[in-house]
Structure formats: structure tokens, C-alpha cells
Amino acid sequence: MPRTKTVAALAMDERAAEAVLKPATRLRFGEVVDLAEPVLSDFTTQAARRVLPEVELLITGWGCPPLDAAVLARAPELRAVVHTAGSVRGHLTPACWARGIEVSTAAAANAVPVAEYTLAMILLANKQVLPAARAYRQQRAREDWLFPDPTLGNYRRTVGVLSASLVGRRVIALLRAHDLRVLLYDPYVAEAEAAALGAAKAELAEVFAASDVVSVHTPLLPATRGLVSAELLALLRDGGTLINTARGAVVDQAALTEEVRGGRLRAVLDVTEPEVLPPDHPLWECENALITPHLAGSQGNELDRLAESALQEVRRWSAGEGFAHAVPPDGKELLA
Template identity: 45%
Template sequence: MRHRPEALLVMRRDTFGVQFGHLQLDRLRSLARLGDPVWSEDLDEPSTRARLAEAEVLLTSWGCPPLTAERLDAAPRLRAVLHCAGSLRPLASEALWQRGLLVTSAAEANARPVAEYTLAAIILAGKKAHVLAAQSRVRPADWSAVQHREDLSNYRRVVGIVGYSRIGRRVVDLLRTLDTAEILVTDPYADPAEVAAAGARLVGLDELLRRVEILSLHLPALPATRHAIGARELGLLPDGATVINTARGSVVDTDALERECAAGRLDAILDVTDPEPLPPGSRLAALPNVMLTPHIAGSLGTETRRMADHALDELERHLDGRPPLDAVTHEALAVRA
């Protein structure tokens, strides 16, 4: 008979309420034993500490406090931390890796809505829909003027993907639904054969920037990636190119992008910014050729249950002695979100 470990969910109240519906909780109860409280966002509260002392598995998500050495010492039976969200950075500590625990992430499940959003942004960029929408509010009678423009097209566009991450890979796959001329990828860690098999071509960053009409960014926020797309890189893009950022705001130099968009040379679709949100009175936010959305590309609402399901898949595999789907190591965290 399969062992049912003691499990504790650690996340914000609102996250727990959205991520774990009755289907997820029923499945969790079939796999593990849940005490009282089932959920907590405070690992230092006395009743939670009592549960932590018995916990063999933590299911964590947004709002989980850092798993410090002192908190981990209060969980001597702990064997696995299964994260029901993407990045582990807010909760990971050196002590987490020293304990030799199984640590997994639901980043793969979160990649799907981000890639879907990015594809939609690429399609809108091809038609300059975000720019025309702003213009149409000011000049609603001028619609006929756009009908003969050759640049409003998704046919044979050159699209550039910076970062062949799990999201970048999904975007390349989704782009196969479009009749793009070429998909260019740049990533120092990518395998050229793997990229080619996906229908794209691996090139250097400068070559990619000089050729693409739509640039989509999929880099993690790391010290090495801060302002990876700065004034020099933006200057290499052709006139009329669109910059799409669904990754992290810090990978783009905001001031440099503002200058290019204000001049009308580049357009942008930004789901993330640096800072986030942009300050009141931001010139970038007011530009008609810049579309801003409030960090909505990733999993929201019931989409987050896909990540809870992923964590429950990891739990079931762990209990069956099967390898994890998406284990995270200390070394891997250095190059991923």
C-alpha cells in the first residue's frame, strides 16, 4: 500500500483559494494526509510549527515565506518541496539545497499561458493592431487609410526569440501556426540541432537584431541579463520593429526603449516593465505605439490550477518512486527564473 505522507500547503490565503479547488484538494487528500491547518502563510505561528514538525511534503506557492535554515530545522521529517508556481527565488535559501530535498517547480505549466499570450502579441504586432487601436481613438474616420499598407501583415515576417527557455521553446512551436518567413533564436545555452528541429535557426544576438521585424524576449531576471537589450541592441533593430517583453522588465533598458518608441522608430508590447509598474507620468506609458498590460501573461485565475495539478503530478511520481518532471537544483537556479 502506498505511503501517504503528511503534507502542508504554504502560500497566501488568496492563492490557496484560487489554486486549490475541490478537485485539487480531493486529489491531494487521496495522496497525502492533511492535518489542521491544511494551509498556512505563516511558518512561525505555533499551530503551523506543530504541523511543520510532522510535515514530509510542503506544497508551496506565491506568498510562501523564505525556507530558512531555522524553519527547515523545524521540519525534521521533510523530504520534498513541491512548488505550485514558477520561480523558486523568493523562498529558496542555501539551507534548502543543503538538506538534500526533492525540490520541483511548476514553471513548465506556467509557460503555457505566457507562450499563448506572446503568440497573440506577435500576431497583434504583425498587424500593428496596438498602434492602430490608439490612432483610431483619436481619428476614427481614417480607417480606410490603412487598407493599402503593405506593413500590416503576419505573412513572411521575421521573428526573433531571445532566450530559448521553456517559454521560448513553446513560442517557437506556436509560431508554426503562422506563415512566418523565418524564426531566429539566440541563446548561448541552446543546441543548434534542437533549435533547427523546432523549425528555427540559432544565430548570434547582433545578427538576430539586425534582421527581425518582431523581437520577443524570454530571458530570466539575472545579474547577467540586466539591460541585455540596451541602447546599442535596440539601435540594431530595423525601423518599425516591435519589441515584445513577457519575461522580466529588467532585461530591457527602459530609458533606451522609451527614446526609441518616442521617436517613432520602434513599437512595443510590454507585459512587464522596469520599474513595475511604471511611475505616474511615465512617458513610455503614454506613447500611442506602446501597449502595456499589467503582468497578466502568466497564470492567473483558474489557470493557476494547472500548476497545482502539476505539483500533484510531482507528488504522485515521488510516492511511486518515479523521477520528477521538473526537479530544480541549486545549479539550475543560477540560470533560470
């Protein structure tokens, strides 16, 4: 009896599959495609050799092994990949693009919680909530109910955003609800487009010199490694804050560490270089640094958003409508 549905398989770490694609969600996928078992976390196993020859669609996630030429040779029917996370750099190889495999990613869905985290950290930074709470806890008292310090507060502060990426654009959109001035550095965005987003286009040095908070949303490329240099950090005003939810290597971490340890700057780092920092790294003990364990992206029930995004992409592709969140070959490197 001929098949009436596309043959699909899950390819990712088994823990990722359990977290992102819960049983009820897999049943919904099964309404659209024939979902083969088991989850493929290793393409060299006997199970993988059994599944790959028939699979037309791979639903990938964190921990997916590389789809190199040898794997593709065992998957002659493979035509599309739907990724349940953001970047596809870790598992899609040049062989995939050369074969013309269609690719979709949940990067737009994953950008939502990253932008929300960033907004929260911007508002907390300008309000100086974390240092104030720390001092309050230590003193168990306050001198006054009024805090007239002109460096405290979110009214008409300036926020610098590095890169109009998916996350960067969403951050700018969220900031529009607040009395904040937004500067955008992105060499590929014109002034009119920046204005339409809700920001003023600015050069890199201007962003750092004029901002109270700078938020990094730049993908890690050879050209952006160390982009946030010691010279740029020196331009950031005293008491300013650097937020990084992109990639640790975009920032000169040694220079940032010196600025933060010296007390001149504050930092909110959801990513570092490396991840995790060595146990004796001075940033761990620095009161001016808030380090979180790469949790700005989808966690907990936010993972369900990734699954829903992937499911809708599978529905579209199976219906011949094409992907809503397709990754073109020339754009694959821009997903951080």
C-alpha cells in the same frame, strides 16, 4: 496507528491558496497525502511550529516565506517541495539544496499561457492591429478597404526569440504554424538543436538587426541584466516591436522608453522595472507602448493547470517515481 500517507502542508499566501488550490482540488490532494491545516503563510506562527516537525512534503506557491536554515531545523522530516508556480528563487534557500530536498515546479505549466500571450502579441504587432484600431476610433472613418503598406502583415516576417527557455521553446513551437522566420539567440543552444526547435541560431546583434519583432524570454541573472541595450534597440528596424514577458530588468528601460516615445519602435511590456511603474512614468502615456499588469502567466481558470501539474507531481513522488518536472540545484537560477 501508523500513518499510511505522506504528511504534507500548503505554504503560500492564503489568497494564492484559495485561487490555485480550490476545495475540490484539495480533496484530490487528500487522496494522496495527509494534508495538514492551516495554510502556512508565516513559518513563525504557533500553527507552523505545530505542523512543521511532522511535514515531509511542502506544497508551495506565491507568497511562500523563505525556507531558510532556521525553518528547516523545525522541519526535520521535510524531504520534498512541490511548487505550484514557476520560479523557486524567492523561497528556496541554499540550505534547502544543501540538505538535498527534492524540488518540483509548475514552470512548464505556467509557460503555456505566457507563450500563448506572446504569440497573440506577435501576430497583432505585425498586423499593426493596435495602432490601426486607435486611428480608426479617432477618425471614425477609413480611406480605403485595401491596406497595401508592405510593412503590415505576418507573411514571411522575422521574429527574434531571446532564450530557449521553457517559454521561449513553446513560443517557437507555436510560431511553426505560421509563415514566419524565427531567429533564436541562446548561447547554450547549438545550431542543430535550434533547427530542431524550428529556429535558426543567430547572434544577439543579428537577431535585432534582422527581426520585425523581438520577444524576450531570458531569465534575469547578473549576466542578463540590461542585456537588451540601447545599442541593440537601435538595430531594430523602424516600426519594429519589442515584447517582454520575462523580467523588466533584462531590458534597458530608459533606452526603450526613448525609442518608443520617439515613435521609432513599439513595445509590448507585461513586465517593467519596477513593477508597477511610477504614476508619472512616460511609458504610461505613450501610444506606442502596450503595458499589461504581469498577466501573461497563469490567471483565472489557467490557475487550475498549475494545480493539476502539482497534483500529478505529488502523485508521482508519493509513488516513488520521482518528479517529472524536477529542478536540479544547478538549474534553479534559470527559472525566471
